[in-house]
Amino acid sequence: MTSSSTHLSDTFLQKLVADIDNETVTAIILHGSYARGNANPPYSDIDIVRITRETSERHQQKQFIWYDSxxxxxxxRPLSIYKEWLRIPQEAIFRLSTIRDAHILLDKEEVFHAFQQEISHWTWSSLQADADAYASRLLAELSEVILRTLGAIHRGDTTMLVERICLHILPAVMEAVGVQGGILARGNHYLQQVQETIGLQSAWTQYYMQAAGVSSSPLSIEQRGIAAIRLYQETVSSLASHIQPEHMQTIEILLHTIDHLLQRKEY
Incomplete structure (x- = not known):
């Protein structure tokens, strides 16, 4: 066992492994900021995964506990879940780096090491068609949210606007662009990765930051709502060639509706 970060000693890691190991565990891995070597204690948590033996239930468990401060x-989770994630584009973009960058603390049967070697030649191309379909479906499913956002703007319902912008529109458009583009997560700054890929000065990035309330001048919640709507339009425009036929009509009618309602309010 080797120290995975200057912030975590071998002694600490050995004690941790001994405390969390049991007969169901085949491997224990460290990932996240401590594995990457850019942890910021005391503000960083320690990300540990116990790889468990395969069972018919394929049980997963996650818990947060305090351990030596x-x-x-x-x-x-069993290893088969990781293998399944790498066949699902919206999972693969976030999971691949976890696997590749993981530091092995315990590997009783060398299974996780073999898995890391196996995915060293993994490529995104086999997932592209599914990624296109997933992004297209996200944009179609946002139709209801966009309509309700327009309604909230019309009524001046600030609470609903905050909810629709922060909990629905911003995460969904980022995911649509990231998944369709095969932008594989590196660390904890995925939004920055997406914005850098699209362009930091692009209309998409500008609308995103305005909708999030991060702009050079203060914006009202209504203005942020308008920016979120424009962000949706910009996302559709950038992914237009990947929209699936079954989603095309829903999205096109929504775009016409947006133009009609916003023009009526002279935005």
């Missing part, structure tokens, strides 16, 4: 993010 560190917050421990402890997950348990």
């Amino acid at each position: 560190y917050l421990l993010n402890l997950s348990s």
Whole structure:
């Protein structure tokens, strides 16, 4: 066992492994900021996964516990779940780096090491068609949220606007762009990765930051709602060639509705 970070000693890791190991565990891995070597204690948690033996239930568990003054993010799952995630684009973009960058603390049967070697030649291309379909479906499913956001703007319902912007529109458009583009997560700054890929000065990035309330001048919640609507339009425009036929009509009618309602309010 080797120290995975200057912030976590071999002694600490050995004690941790001994405390969380049991007969169902085949491997224990460290990932996240401590594995990458850019942890910021005391503000970083320790991300640990116990790889468990395969069972018919394929049980997963996650818990947060305090361990020697560190917050421990402890997950348990069989290796087959990782393999399944790498076949699902919206999972693969976030999971691949976890697997590749993981530091092995215990590997009783060398199974996790073999898995890391196996995915060293993994490529995104086999997931692209599913990624296109997933992003297209996200944009179609946002139709209801966009309509309700327009209604909230019309009524001046600030509470609903905050909810729709922060909990629905911003996460969904980021995911749609990230998944369709195969932007694989590196660390904890995924939004920054997406914005850098699209362009930090692009209309998409500008609308995103305005909707999030981060702009050079203060914006009202209504203005942020308008920016979120424009962000949706910009996302559709950038992914237009990947929208699936079964979603096309829903999205096109929504775009016409947006133009009609916003023009009526002279935005």
